[in-house]
């Protein structure tokens with residue numbers, strides 16, 4: 001198979017973790033006889049520095065003519081003083097919108113060898129396997145108006161949370177389709193006791209559920225969900241929710257695995273190739289120090305192999321390689337009990353590459 005991948009390293013640890021992931025993908029290509037080619041594009045702060053624009057048109061064009069997109073992360077203190085519409089994060093939001101990447105899949109699976117890396121009890125986190133399906137191109141991150149106004153002699157800031165029925169329908173349907181081939185349970189998360197958009201969300205979820213009689217639907221308020229994720233995460237199969245709730249709940253859920261540096265994601269569109277990225281940000285506090293955990297980005301590649309290219313066996317082999325290195329005790333600083341024994345980004349990457357050469361498949 002020949003595939004062209006647009007690589008958008010971005011800022012902070014973005015270039016470190018994407019470079020690790022590509023080394024791993026090259027090994028997968030060699031081992032299974034696939035040719036992966038890469039073309040880099042600018043996004044985020046680095047794009048502002050070089051072009052004045054967080055999302056240059058060439059980057060959007062590059063993504064449109066590629067078979068998949070790998071992204072690191074955007075943002076950092078260097079650009080924090082810029083107005084909202086000029087910030088690096090606007091580049092990522094703009095790309096998601098331009099490519100209509102409305103379905104963000106964030107799987108949360110715990111590794112038994114990592115239970116000691118979590119502060120939660122092992123009986124709570126052992127065997128967690130849930131999928132957060134986050135709406136990615138609507139809601140409060142995109143709503144208009146978004147402005148500062150003067151009212152009653154005081155400055156006010158306005159953000160707008162709006163969802164259309166069709167936006168809700170397509171993401172909830174995606175959640176049900178995934179639950180159908182998983183454990184047949186959807187938890188639709190909202191704030192319907194307060195928000196009108198959540199009440200519409202509930203109505204639409206009930207409608208969509210009629211098309212999936214084998215899948216059960218429960219509704220849960222987001223504050224309760226935040227608590228249940230820590231109390232009893234194994235009770236969840238698929239969580240489907242709006243943009244901001246999904247953003248926050250997935251960072252929280254990452255701690256079930258031991259670190260934010262563990263969670264991958266796939267952002268899927270009906271019309272364009274998918275974008276694969278770790279759920280974490282640019283981590284300016286550790287950028288350039290070789291401390292970043294590359295596993296979230298490496299596991300995002302596994303999602304690319306499966307969801308974009310249909311290469312299920314290759315994806316499995318990569319997951320198994322990650323599992324093996326963790327079982328053998330490899331830990332970056334975010335996962336290590338004893339930081340003096342922690343591996344660097346490159347060392348962890350080399351461990352995965354070494355495991356790939358011995359991982360068998362049938």
Ligand SMILES: NC(=O)C1=CN([C@@H]2O[C@H](COP(=O)(O)OP(=O)(O)OC[C@H]3O[C@@H](n4cnc5c(N)ncnc54)[C@H](O)[C@@H]3O)[C@@H](O)[C@H]2O)C=CC1
Nearest residue numbers: 073074075076260261280281282283284285286292293334
């Ligand atoms: N998808 C994206 O590009 C995202 C970008 N951001 C941006 O990133 C910048 C930093 O945001 P923060 O709130 O600090 O969130 P962050 O996710 O960058 O970092 C939060 C904490 O987790 C740690 N961390 C994150 N990824 C890690 C990894 N792979 N290995 C080890 N430790 C890791 C960081 O060191 C930090 O202590 C901001 O400019 C923010 O807007 C934030 C989230 C997502």
Ligand SMILES: CC(C)CC(=O)C(=O)O
Nearest residue numbers: 089090092093141247279
């Ligand atoms: C620009 C932000 C919305 C990025 C983020 O936090 C995320 O997608 O998880």
Ligand SMILES: [Mg+2]
Nearest residue numbers: 247248251279
């Ligand atoms: Mg986030």
